[in-house]
Amino acid sequence: MENIPLTKAHENKLAEYGLENVPLQSCGCQRFAPGENVCQEGVSMPWILIVISGSAKVCRTTPDGKSLILCYYISSGLIGDIELMMRQKNATTTVKAITDLDCIAVNYPTCADELSVNLRFLNFLGGELAAKLSKSSDNYTLSALCSGEHRLCAYILQNSHKNVFSDILTDVSASVGMSYRHLFRILGKLCRDGILEKRESGYYILNNIELKRRSSF
Template identity: 65%
Template sequence: MVFFPVSVIINSKTIIRLSEVIDLKRLPLRKEHAARLAEYGLQNIPLNACCCLRFSAGEEVLHEGQPISWLSIVVDGNAKVCRTAPNGKSLILCYNISRGLIGEVELMARQFNATCSVKAVTDFECIAVSYQNCLAELKTNLVFLNKLGTELAEKLTTSSDNFTSTALCTGEQRLCAYILQNSHRSLFRDTLTDVSCSVGMSYRHMFRLLGQLCEEGILEKRESGYCIMKKEELARRSHTAAELYQRV
């Protein structure tokens, strides 16, 4: 197994080396991993240049600003992509990563540090491919570059959809869609100040909408967050915004 001598932050508290992350999270490659590598034309890369990583809900897969030395291929689970502003507030750029690549923007832009953070929303599994050992293959493999180009185009479309949602959907629609996309086992526990930034409304207005949803029995406030009590009604109220977010 190849280890990379760089540091990352786990859960924004403990600074450890990426080699330790891979050592803690790594799992043996399975047949489905080989099939996923083949989808990207990477079936011939050395097996010791990649590994399977698994993260629990709430754990960081990448931390913005920290060195990145591997490309990830999503295998299973959902994650969200966040970007932090100079004032410390976070904006959700992508609500639901359930397939595709992580780190491809940094690869093509020759960025040595992660340009955003990726956090697991559910249990999350990916294949980590070492830049150090596979960079030449990643830069010249036409099958891989074709897939990468397609996924970058899809992300551009997603970005346009998110802008459209913010501009044209009501605050309630955006908030309900956000809660549906970021809840885990019917529990929503994101930081509310970050939520208000991501859905494009003031904290006071968002808190008022949450209160209304609780009064109507759609949500229930608990110590650990908000529990979804009426998922179908929440989905109905998120209708237009959710349709846009589902394209992610």
């Protein structure tokens, strides 16, 4: 993680969330590289993060140690809002950067009083939580009603970086709700259909249009 000085653009972003009055010495800009943990499940998280750019995946660890993908942030939103509202000191999920990810970090312990009474910020916070609830419903519908190919294509679109999909396949199979063997069969079919190509770095997306068509409701 790299710390970057706050700019006027970052201050304007804070103002959008109604946080123009928080002390700037309690804020900073953090840049995470692809694959780097933004926060880790069960570990103290003293920040609430405003995503400026980039994307990250949100994971929970299953009892058998597998990583289950819950959702994604893309270019905007808050990280740490659930912990803030639940008064949890430790992160409830692991957030991992998929691309370069820039966030404004607001230190919760020093800004708690302002965050707890700032109506504009709380309205944004409520909107973020409602959006996550809606996304969670979409994901449940996807898991319950859509085919394995459909779920996998949607997953690949969400989790690819520069047209390359390189997630750990055992974790993918748990996230999309299918066996590893069935997952591998579908990947082979997508390769034979000219949608993906197996490379050393992972699976390269050859046909984004068809992949999107197969992932849509």
